[in-house]
Amino acid sequence: MFGAQAVAHTATFVPPTIDEFYPADILFAGTPFALNRILLIRVISIALLLLLVWLGVRRMRVVPTRWQGVVEFSYDFVRKNVVDQPLGERQGRRFAPLLMAMFFSIIIMNLTEVVPPFLMPSTSLIGVPLVLGIISWATFIYVGIKDDGGWRFFVHELFPKGVPWPLYILIAPVELISTFVFRPLTLALRLTMNMFVGHLLLALCFGATSFFLFEMPMLWKSLGVGMLAFGLIFTLFELLEIVLQAYIFTLLTANYIAMSLGDAN
Amino acid sequence: MLTFAAVTAASESHNPLLPSVPDLIWGTVCFVVVLGVFWKYALPRIQTMLDERSEKIAGGIQKAEAAQAEAANALESYNAQLADARAEANQIRARAREDAEKIAAEITAKAKREGERIVAQATAQTETDRAAAFRELKGEVGVLAVDLASQIVGVSLGDDAQAKAVVDRFIDQLGKADAAAPEGAAR
Numbered sequence: 001m002f003g004a005q006a007v008a009h010t011a012t013f014v015p016p017t018i019d020e021f022y023p024a025d026i027l028f029a030g031t032p033f034a035l036n037r038i039l040l041i042r043v044i045s046i047a048l049l050l051l052l053v054w055l056g057v058r059r060m061r062v063v064p065t066r067w068q069g070v071v072e073f074s075y076d077f078v079r080k081n082v083v084d085q086p087l088g089e090r091q092g093r094r095f096a097p098l099l100m101a102m103f104f105s106i107i108i109m110n111l112t113e114v115v116p117p118f119l120m121p122s123t124s125l126i127g128v129p130l131v132l133g134i135i136s137w138a139t140f141i142y143v144g145i146k147d148d149g150g151w152r153f154f155v156h157e158l159f160p161k162g163v164p165w166p167l168y169i170l171i172a173p174v175e176l177i178s179t180f181v182f183r184p185l186t187l188a189l190r191l192t193m194n195m196f197v198g199h200l201l202l203a204l205c206f207g208a209t210s211f212f213l214f215e216m217p218m219l220w221k222s223l224g225v226g227m228l229a230f231g232l233i234f235t236l237f238e239l240l241e242i243v244l245q246a247y248i249f250t251l252l253t254a255n256y257i258a259m260s261l262g263d264a265n
Numbered sequence: 266m267l268t269f270a271a272v273t274a275a276s277e278s279h280n281p282l283l284p285s286v287p288d289l290i291w292g293t294v295c296f297v298v299v300l301g302v303f304w305k306y307a308l309p310r311i312q313t314m315l316d317e318r319s320e321k322i323a324g325g326i327q328k329a330e331a332a333q334a335e336a337a338n339a340l341e342s343y344n345a346q347l348a349d350a351r352a353e354a355n356q357i358r359a360r361a362r363e364d365a366e367k368i369a370a371e372i373t374a375k376a377k378r379e380g381e382r383i384v385a386q387a388t389a390q391t392e393t394d395r396a397a398a399f400r401e402l403k404g405e406v407g408v409l410a411v412d413l414a415s416q417i418v419g420v421s422l423g424d425d426a427q428a429k430a431v432v433d434r435f436i437d438q439l440g441k442a443d444a445a446a447p448e449g450a451a452r
Contacts, residue, residue, distance in 0.1 A: 022279050025287075034287045046295040050302055057307050060314035062321055075311050093312075097304035105299045126281060127288030131296060189282075196281060 011215040016203035021124060021196070041112050042122030049108040078103050082250045086258040095257055098139065099250050102132055106191065107246035113199055114235050114242070121195040121242075126188060129249075133188035136253040137180075144260035156262055187252060191245050198238045205231035406439055 027035040035043065056071025064072055083099045084092035106123060113121035123129055144153035157179050158172045205227055212224030284292075414432050 018279055018281065021281065028287075032286045032290055035291070036287075039287055039291045042291055042295060046299060049299065053302065053307050057310045060310050062314065062318045072311065072315075075308075097308050098300065100308065101296065101300040101303040104303075105296055109295075124281075125284070125288045125292075127284040128292035128296065130284055131289060131292045135296070192281070 011211070013208065013211045016200055016207055020120075020200070020203060038120055038122050038125055041118045041120055042109055042125075042128070045108045045112050045118070045122065046105065049104055053104075074104075075100070078250070082247065083254055086251065086254045087261075091258070091261060095139075095254065098135075099254055102136075102253060103246050103250040106132070106249055107243060110195055110242035110245060113195060113202070114238055119199075119202075121199055123191055123245075124195040124199050126192045129188035129191040130184075132191075132249065133184035136187055136249075136256060137184035139253070140183075140256040140260040141180075143257050144262070148260060148262040153260065153262070183252075183256060187249055191249055194241055194245050198234075198241055201234055202231060202238060205234055410435060410439070 021038065023037040025034040025036045026040060027033075053071065056068050059065075059068075061068060078100055079092065079096060082103060083096050087095060105128075109122045109128060111121075112118035113124075144157070148156060158175045159168050160171065160175070163171060209224050209227040209231055212220050212227060214224075216224070410432070413435070
């Protein structure tokens with residue numbers, strides 16, 4: 001019966017593929033600065049972030065206007081929960097610019113996943129997460145060498161205290177790889193893969209909705225409504241994911257920096 | 266068919282774990298711009314404003330506390346002044362009453378003395394006047410008696426016995442008054 005209908009209606013469902021993430025270049029094609037749709041979305045979203053920040057802080061008042069209040073609330077939330085919580089207030093002040101730039105860049109680039117007409121998170125391309133992961137990695141190494149003392153930092157990281165010395169043979173290489181290789185990679189991959197899969201999931205749901213509603217006969221349309229409901233539920237879920245990934249990335253970076261500060265903190 | 270193969274081949278060549286050069290460049294540019302704006306512009310402004318605000322709030326609280334303390338001080342000193350003034354007023358009133366009593370007593374005493382003096386003086390004057398009058402009268406009475414007697418005698422010779430009786434009684438009375446006079450002068 002299904003087969004008969006499928007034969008009767010020549011429409012075929014094409015699921016979203018990995019090619020979603022490799023659209024044609026629009027600007028500066030062929031140069032290293034080539035902008036395709038996703039990179040254009042990235043640039044636009046960052047411009048939007050800067051505009052919002054500028055609107056919030058251009059005329060700071062002791063008694064805040066409404067938008068300044070929103071900006072202040074966001075600042076306060078990130079400062080307290082992401083920056084100061086692992087780092088403390090003094091060191092928090094030092095690293096606030098970096099961590100806040102990370103948090104808000106990631107969140108705005110994630111947010112285009114669910115905002116029309118973009119509907120694509122530019123963090124699903126690994127470039128930005130990798131750059132941010134490397135910056136995080138370079139920062140905690142720099143902080144470790146500068147604040148904990150060069151050699152001492154590596155000793156602290158590779159030979160954790162309270163472990164019987166024969167175990168160092170086993171632990172030191174593991175620590176070496178986990179700290180200096182896996183940290184930036186896991187940061188980057190966690191973010192990219194979540195946004196990558198999230199986008200494919202939404203594209204699949206809404207693609208199927210469109211397919212069942214508009215290209216299939218009566219009974220199938222009900223399935224389209226079901227897919228639409230799924231799509232909306234996943235959109236809410238992705239909204240959570242958008243904030244959560246920015247939060248996790250920044251919080252982990254702050255924690256790595258706090259660990260590097262060691263006793264100096 | 267050929268294009269389809271080309272498309273699949275193209276999609277297989279994409280590895281989502283390997284970044285493209287433009288992706289890296291635009292990622293770096295975007296983040297560096299955001300970092301710069303946050304670091305040099307947005308966060309210092311927010312921090313300055315927050316510091317200013319907390320300073321203002323702390324200052325406001327301090328100011329309010331100072332004002333309250335000042336008000337309490339003022340109230341205290343006002344109350345103290347009031348109490349002082351009240352005590353002083355009481356003192357003044359008491360002193361005034363005392364003074365008034367003293368003055369009243371003095372005046373009364375003075376008046377009494379004066380009265381006594383006047384009475385004494387008047388009494389003495391009266392006495393001297395009386396004594397003087399008496400002395401004068403005593404001198405004149407004889408003359409008057411003689412006059413009277415001569416008149417009586419001269420006017421009514423027919424009534425001799427009666428005139429005699431009048432003169433006798435007059436003389437008698439004068440003698441009594443003469444006997445009483447020294448007694449009244451001594452008094």
